[in-house]
Amino acid sequence: MTSKFTELAIDCADPDSLARFWCSVLDYEVQESEDGFVAIGSPAVPEGKNRPGPVPPSLTFARVPEGKTVKNRLHIDVNATDREQDEEVRRLLDLGARRVDVGQTGEESWAILADPEGNEFCVLAGRHP
Structure with a gap:
């Protein structure tokens, strides 16, 4: 089991x-x-x-x-199912997410955002049904 x-x-x-x-x-x-x-x-x-x-x-x-004070040790990855990554990022920003810099190089295929309380999550580039 x-x-x-x-x-x-x-x-x-x-x-x-x-x-x-x-x-x-x-x-x-x-x-x-x-x-x-x-x-x-x-x-x-x-x-x-x-x-x-x-x-x-x-x-x-x-x-x-207590509030969030350090970088997340775990995070959620999301994948748009009906639109491209840049469209999904715009939608999530409109919902209250914000872009964050956690040391990315700019070569990543994912976008890093934070929810309204600062929890980081990634928006992946590939679309999966």
Whole structure:
């Protein structure tokens, strides 16, 4: 028996706001919400329909008192499914992301952004359905 990756827990200052941002990025929906905690995940598949591929992990956001102070040790990679990378980067910037410099050379095929609370994530160049 092995383990299965089911969720990514993210500490943050404003779980509701950060959950809304990531719902917009990933086309997820809120699955659970209580004071200081929000869980989001892929929308339910209608009865009789199949979801291609594995079920993606959920994201949970929990309020913590301390703020982000150092570079992330883990980050999320996203891949646009219906547009090119530069279009997706513009969409994410419009949602509240910002560009960050973590020492990239300019030769990378990915773009590095940060969510509204400063958590870095990458937008990959290749499109995957």
